Amino acid sequence: MNYSVVTTIYCLLAVCATFSKCTTGYSFIVYVISIIGYASYSEFKVNNYSAINSSVFDYSPKVIEAMEIRKMFLNPNLSLQVLAKELNTTSGVISTVINSGFKMSFNDFVNRYRVEEVKNKLQSENLNQFTLLALAQDSGFKSKTTFYRAFQKFTLQTPKSYIKMLHAKK
Numbered sequence: 001m002n003y004s005v006v007t008t009i010y011c012l013l014a015v016c017a018t019f020s021k022c023t024t025g026y027s028f029i030v031y032v033i034s035i036i037g038y039a040s041y042s043e044f045k046v047n048n049y050s051a052i053n054s055s056v057f058d059y060s061p062k063v064i065e066a067m068e069i070r071k072m073f074l075n076p077n078l079s080l081q082v083l084a085k086e087l088n089t090t091s092g093v094i095s096t097v098i099n100s101g102f103k104m105s106f107n108d109f110v111n112r113y114r115v116e117e118v119k120n121k122l123q124s125e126n127l128n129q130f131t132l133l134a135l136a137q138d139s140g141f142k143s144k145t146t147f148y149r150a151f152q153k154f155t156l157q158t159p160k161s162y163i164k165m166l167h168a169k170k
Helices: 003-019 023-068 080-088 092-099 107-124 130-139 144-155 159-168
Strands: none
Touching: 023 080, 023 092, 023 107, 080 092, 092 107, 107 130, 107 144, 107 159, 130 144, 130 159, 144 159
């Protein structure tokens, strides 16, 4: 919104208030200023929302490519900053892309890929060759606790019950 227009409106209202009853004039001024403020805020929200949508649209494919093609989730030290550096942007942009575009936190986003990697390994490899912890670490998890929590969150079952289900299908 053009601030010279706001200033002009304010001056005109001040003149009107001077020539009318004080309380009514000031109430009217407050009312008009609040409307102008709301309009400015609404315009700011729309512009800010457009900027967020633009960054989500621009970086979503790059984030997906980094995870699915380059398999960056296998790095146990992957962080928002590391991913942002890899994609030549800021961690704020990547955070916005993941939070707004994928509707989840960075950790959930990465752990979802890691859980899928473990599930793929469990389905394709001889289960007796590796421990569950070894498969989890090979998929990017740093700790057993984080792995178990993430696995249960995304599959709604424990890793052991998932393995039993796989054995039952064979």
